[in-house]
Amino acid sequence: xxxxxxxxxxxxxxxxxxxxxxxxxxxxxxxxxxxxxxxxxxxxxxxxxxxxxxxxxxxxxxxxxxxxxxxxxxxxxxxxxxxxxxxxxxxxxxxxxxxxxxxxxxxxxxxxxxxxxxxxxxxxxxxxxxxxxxxxxxxxxxxxxxxxxxxxxxxxxxxxxxxxxxxxxxxxxxxxxxxxxxxxxxxxxxxxxxxx
Amino acid sequence: xxxxxxxxxxxxxxxxxxxxxxxxxxxxxxxxxxxxxxxxxxxxxxxxxxxxxxxxxxxxxxxxxxxxxxxxxxxxxxxxxxxxxxxxxxxxxxxxxxxxxxxxxxxxxxxxxxxxxxxxxxxxxxxxxxxxxxxxxxxxxxxxxxxxxxxxxxxxxxxxxxxxxxxxxxxxxxxxxxxxxxxxxxxxxxxxxxxxxxxxxxxxxxxxxxxxxxxxxxxxxxxxxxxxxxxxxxxxxxxxxxxx
Numbered sequence: 001x002x003x004x005x006x007x008x009x010x011x012x013x014x015x016x017x018x019x020x021x022x023x024x025x026x027x028x029x030x031x032x033x034x035x036x037x038x039x040x041x042x043x044x045x046x047x048x049x050x051x052x053x054x055x056x057x058x059x060x061x062x063x064x065x066x067x068x069x070x071x072x073x074x075x076x077x078x079x080x081x082x083x084x085x086x087x088x089x090x091x092x093x094x095x096x097x098x099x100x101x102x103x104x105x106x107x108x109x110x111x112x113x114x115x116x117x118x119x120x121x122x123x124x125x126x127x128x129x130x131x132x133x134x135x136x137x138x139x140x141x142x143x144x145x146x147x148x149x150x151x152x153x154x155x156x157x158x159x160x161x162x163x164x165x166x167x168x169x170x171x172x173x174x175x176x177x178x179x180x181x182x183x184x185x186x187x188x189x190x191x192x193x194x195x196x
Numbered sequence: 197x198x199x200x201x202x203x204x205x206x207x208x209x210x211x212x213x214x215x216x217x218x219x220x221x222x223x224x225x226x227x228x229x230x231x232x233x234x235x236x237x238x239x240x241x242x243x244x245x246x247x248x249x250x251x252x253x254x255x256x257x258x259x260x261x262x263x264x265x266x267x268x269x270x271x272x273x274x275x276x277x278x279x280x281x282x283x284x285x286x287x288x289x290x291x292x293x294x295x296x297x298x299x300x301x302x303x304x305x306x307x308x309x310x311x312x313x314x315x316x317x318x319x320x321x322x323x324x325x326x327x328x329x330x331x332x333x334x335x336x337x338x339x340x341x342x343x344x345x346x347x348x349x350x351x352x353x354x355x356x357x358x359x360x361x362x363x364x365x366x367x368x369x370x371x372x373x374x375x376x377x378x379x380x381x382x383x384x385x386x387x388x389x390x391x392x393x394x395x396x397x398x399x400x401x402x403x404x405x406x407x408x409x410x411x412x413x414x415x416x417x418x419x420x421x422x423x424x425x426x427x428x429x430x431x432x433x434x435x436x437x438x439x440x
Contacts, residue, residue: 028202029203030378038220041219055287058245
C-alpha cells in the first residue's frame with residue numbers, strides 16, 4: 001500500500017516537474033562549429049606534445065627500467081643456481097670424505113687386529129713348543145729313571161744279601177751266585193713290583 | 197539551465213579571444229581539460245619512470261603495468277612489426293583514457309564527448325594507416341579490398357563493400373567513442389536532474405540509478421579507450437601484415 005503510494009507520487013512529480021523536461025532548447029553543442037577550429041588546434045598541440053614527451057623521454061626510461069629489472073632477476077636466478085650447484089658439490093665432497101675416512105678407520109682397525117692376533121699366535125706356538133720340549137725331557141728322564149730302577153734295586157739286593165750272609169755265616173760268598181738267585185727271583189716276581 | 201543535460205557539453209572561451217587570420221583558436225574549457233589530462237599522464241608516468249627500484253612502488257608499478265598492458269595489446273593484435281608505433285598507440289590510449297576519466301569527475305568537461313575531437317584522432321589514424329600501407333606494400337595494398345577465395349561473380353560486390361567499410365573506418369571509430377561518452381554523460385545528467393526534481397521523497401530511486409550508472413560509466417570510459425586503441429592496432433595490422 002505504501003509502496004504503491006510511493007510510486008504514484010514519483011509519477012506525479014515527473015508529470016508536474018517542469019525542470020526535468022527543460023532540455024528542449026539548445027540541441028547538441030557538439031554540432032556547433034564555433035569552436036571546432038580551436039579544438040582541432042589545441043588537440044593537435046596538446047596531443048603532439050604528449051606524444052613527443054612520452055616517446056622521447058618517458059617511455060624509453062620505463063622500457064629500460066623493465067629491461068634492467070628483468071636482466072637483474074635473471075642474473076640473480078643464475079647466481080642462486082650456481083650457488084646451489086656449488087653447495088651440492090661441497091656436500092658431495094663432504095660425504096665422500098666422511099665415507100673415505102670411515103673406510104680408512106675400519107681398515108686400520110682390521111689391520112691392527114690381525115697383526116695382534118698374529119703376534120699372539122706366534123708367541124703361543126713358541127710357548128707350546130717350549131712346553132712340549134720340557135715335557136718330553138721330563139718324560140725321558142722319568143723313563144730312564146724307571147728303566148734303571150730294577151738294576152739298582154737288584155744291585156742293592158745283591159749287596160745287602162751278601163752282607164747279611166757274611167754276617168750270618170761269616171764267610172765270603174761269591175757275588176755272582178747271589179746275583180743269579182736275585183735275577184731268578186726278579187724274573188719270577190719282578191712284574192709284581194714294577195707292574196708294567 | 198542546469199537541468200539541461202546538454203549544457204555540460206558546451207564549449208566556452210577561457211581568457212581572451214585568440215585569432216590567427218580568420219581562425220578562432222581561443223583557449224576553451226575543452227583545451228583546458230586536454231591540457232589537464234596530458235599533464236596528469238605526464239606527471240604519473242614521469243614519477244613512475246623516475247627511479248628504478250628492484251621492488252617498484254605503487255606509482256612505478258602503475259606505469260610499468262600500463263606499459264606492459266599496451267605493449268602486450270599491440271604485439272597480440274598487430275605483431276612485432278608494430279613496435280615502432282608503440283609510443284603513438286600508448287599516447288593515444290592514455291590520452292583517451294584520461295580524457296574519459298576526467299570527464300567522470302562532476303563539473304568537469306569531457307573532451308572525448310565532442311565529435312570533432314574524436315574525428316580528428318580517427319582521421320589522423322586512418323590517413324596514417326593508409327600511408328603506412330602504401331609505403332609498405334605499394335599498390336599491392338589495394339589487394340586489401342580483394343579478399344582471397346571469393347567467387348568471381350561476387351567479386352565486384354565484395355570489393356565495393358570492402359572499400360565502403362574501409363572508408364567508413366574513421367567515421368565508425370570516432371562516432372563510437374563520441375556517442376558512448378555523450379550518451380553516458382547525458383544519461384547521468386538526466387538521472388541527476390530527476391534526483392533534484394523529485395526531492396527528498398522520490399529522489400532515492402534515481403539516486404540509486406545514478407550511483408550504478410557512475411560505475412557503469414567508469415567501465416565504459418575504460419572500455420572505449422581500450423576499444424579505440426585496439427581498433428587502431430587492428431587497422432595497423434591490416435597495413436603492416438597484408439593477409440589477403
